Amino acid sequence: MKNPLHIIKKPLLTEKNTFHSGEFNRHAFLVDRRARKDEIRSAIEELYGVKVESVATQNRKGKVKRTRFGYVQEPTVKTAVVKLRQGDTIELF
Numbered sequence: 001m002k003n004p005l006h007i008i009k010k011p012l013l014t015e016k017n018t019f020h021s022g023e024f025n026r027h028a029f030l031v032d033r034r035a036r037k038d039e040i041r042s043a044i045e046e047l048y049g050v051k052v053e054s055v056a057t058q059n060r061k062g063k064v065k066r067t068r069f070g071y072v073q074e075p076t077v078k079t080a081v082v083k084l085r086q087g088d089t090i091e092l093f
Contacts, residue, residue, distance in 0.1 A: 009029070009031060012029060020081075027090055028080070031079065033078045037055040050088040051085040052085070058081075060076065060079065
């Protein structure tokens with residue numbers, strides 16, 4: 001198994017994700033592009049000590065931006081939205 005710190009890069013803290021974490025007990029993370037759902041589940045459970053019910057992943061293709069040097073493509077990223085068991089919470093602040 002991979003190191004959990006290599007799988008989970010950082011939590012995504014946006015206004016929408018903060019609302020979903022409070023209302024629906026769902027948390028979003030930026031993860032390694034090669035990570036599978038079962039690896040993400042075990043990494044979250046090991047790092048934060050919570051029980052994960054479900055994992056939803058999304059691959060976002062990087063946008064092409066125009067600069068004065070030509071066209072540059074932003075990197076492709078993978079996000080994971082994790083639903084926690086009732087009663088479990090992750091304190092990010």
